[in-house]
Amino acid sequence: MDEDVLTTLKILIIGESGVGKSSLLLRFTDDTFDPELAATIGVDFKVKTISVDGNKAKLAIWDTAGQERFRTLTPSYYRGAQGVILVYDVTRRDTFVKLDNWLNELETYCTRNDIVNMLVGNKIDKENREVDRNEGLKFARKHSMLFIEASAKTCDGVQCAFEELVEKIIQTPGLWESENQNKGVKLTHREEGQGGGACGGYCSVL
């Protein structure tokens, strides 16, 4: 791990299936867009180091599957997250309407209450928009979330979404500082630590 990295942050991406969670992540980490990205199974994971206001932060980003059935499995990954990106598809109103369910889920499963949330309206490159920007903004304000509209395809707003989220996390005292002072709870230990061994029921290799 780089010496100059200030902290490692756990970020979670959630939202209905097919809203472009994995595409947003791929755009952010690899700066590519793949129109034929397979539907995520369970959770996926990517790492990226970014620099915000001169502070380097390593992001461990967990991408989750949006299907209802997987939802019984993914909340366990909410644990210890410092930031959450909640995504909806601006061309599908139903994905926006379901946001309330996701917020409930967050409230139920997040282990800390000072977690930073960001709402992202994705696919703004498409023409058949169903959710107005103001609606998204209003929803985000109501639930004190950050808000941005983005397009993983055209790259619009993607970098900005992650940067703003990280900036807000770093500005929140106690959300990440104390992580560093306490040995054994650093996220880096989790990712790179030794051990592993047996894992839970879903981990059998096909």
Place this chain on the structure above:
Amino acid sequence: MDTCILTFSLLNGSDLLFAFVCLFVCLFFRYGLREFVVIAPAANNDAVLSESKCNLLLSSVSIALGNTGCQVPLFVQIHHKWRRMYVGECQGPGVRTDFEMVHLRKVPNQYTHLSGLLDIFKSKIGCPLTPLPPVSIAIRFTYVLQDWQQYFWPQQPPDIDALVGGEVGGLEFGKLPFGACEDPISELHLATTWPHLTEGIIVDNDVYSDLDPLQAPHWSVRVRKADNPQCLLGDFVTEFFKICRRKESTDEILGRSTFEEEGREIADISHALSKLTEPAPVPIHKLSVSNMVHTAKKKIRKHRGVEESPLNNDVLNTILLFLFPDATSEKPLDGTSSTDNNNPSSESEEYNLYNQFKSAPSDSLTYKLALCLCMINFYHGGLKGVAHLWQEFVLEMRFRWENNFLIPGLASGPPDLRCCLLHQKLQMLNCCIERKKARDEGRKTSPSDNVTNTYSGDAGKAGDQLGPDNLKDMDKEKGEVGKSWDSWSDSEEEFFECLSDTEELKGNGQEGGKKGGPKEMASLKPEGRLYQHGKLRLLHNGEPLYIPVTQEPAPMTEDLLEEQSEVLAKLGTSAEGAHLRARMQSACLLSDMESFKAANPGCFLEDFVRWYSPRDYIEEEVIDEKGNMVLKGELSARMKIPSNMWVEAWETAKPIPARRQRRLFDDTREAEKVLHYLAVQKPADLARHLLPCVIHAAVLKVKEEESLENISSVKKIIKQIISHSSKVLHFSNPEDKKLEEIIHQITNVEAVIARAAH
């Protein structure tokens, strides 16, 4: 001027304050001064005792005052400290005042009253005026009450005999003690003052006195607080915290012999290890819980003689009954626990507190266990008692697992990740018991079942109770499924539900082995249907689409979860890593697909996707050749990617209902893992697990006591303690220093409340 420094270096905060007040009182009332400088020895043994040293000091003072022109009187403390003797000097322009004090061991009779004192005053002052103008007088009587602690202090230590006698009941184990063990006030000073009197208006001589303290116009009381009074709650928590630093294991504490005996016993009851690999059906015991307690007691008695067990049997039984109240009722509590029904509302402070402290709900078994261990550590045998109770607790857990008795006092459902790990482990064990119970009960109702419902008293005979046919069926089932599932060829096969309906299985299993297409599958008998989907129909034949019975997801404790995410994260961020990661997690998807296929013979992936991931089935209105508007649907682009994992899994999936699939969650293995985990916890580990619960309880106790006194400053401090604790306790390994700080804060608040309650 550097000599003019007041030095009290060896005194602590409150002492210093008190000394200051004493000094001020002393000099103000004796000399009428409001402003002065005092030079006093720092330590008792530095006292200025010899007269020559005293004179030397005074002449130095005189020179210092003269040189500096300081007009503030300067004092030196002489003789032993307790005598509070201060002599000094004040130099003004043209005036010099000497301040002297006389300290008499025994007051001469003529100086015990005002008239005598006035006489000596007048003779000393040598005033040339006649008649002498009236002297104005201020009088103060001071009464000091100290060292009264020995006499009476209402806080009684808990009556241990009453606890054991059962009169008070186990309830006491859920309560924390509170208050100071000794009087938190060490001295009481009462001053009765007549501030303005003139000579002649009152009479006070050796035979008569007008000075009745009850009639004094001014009373004042001063309290001296005991420094760090010993407080019960603080001591309780502190002592419990000390366990965290012990290194001994439970066996080392209880002695080797008990351990061996324990080991044998466990092997006898359970054949636990053989169960790990051989999921032999266990007979269903119709065991009443009173039976169970009986067995538990027998076990306990067998273990040790009365004299060698750290906890006496009465105490132990009282605690066990307190922790496991279901043992008193005849019927075991089925599937419900006390925390299920009266879930505290999510707004209540109490609810938030366990969330903030990462402890456990205050009505949970874990919380109660923490309080009991605390109590035992304090009153019943210290560390040994703690080790003993823990051993019994672990034994009880194993007993419940083996006999399908749910553990009371735990919310049902998957482990609550907001609680402490130990609580999660217990919840996990309960999940395992629940599934095992459901499986065993499912087996009981199956037609070919000939297992007797009576308690055999020995689980080791389980095999004997299965009919030979039954055993054969089991073997066949295993063999066949093993053959058809090439990829699942590991030896540890266990089935979600091992029903012995072999005929059905034979039919489906063989078909499955040939990997037939949907058309062939359509001839199969549907299985494992949960209910019919409201609208959807199968694409190729228009049959209603059925939602299948699926396997429940595996419950996870936070350490398992961490392990798993570590494994997943270790695969890295490459495409291969991502692929492998998806593969590792696709067991659930595959299982659901198999269930779906079994429930909907002849279905396509499109059917499955419409149920499972509706947004991946895209419907469009198109106009057909006859000019009619029809809905045409197809899989989304991402589902059509050749050999993507969904397609792959779909092709691999065979129509097998959930109950005959390999279990996604191996409750036997997970339960054994939990039981092993519990068994190897040292008392120190245990104390660390439960410390958040103890702190939680202590904070609640302090709050409760505060509400009786209603001290606003304390309310504020409690809030600070809560926010401080929630920060510290949220990490898996909080530093000892920080924990000590919290305990210290709680103790301080307790002392404040105890003083206020006085």
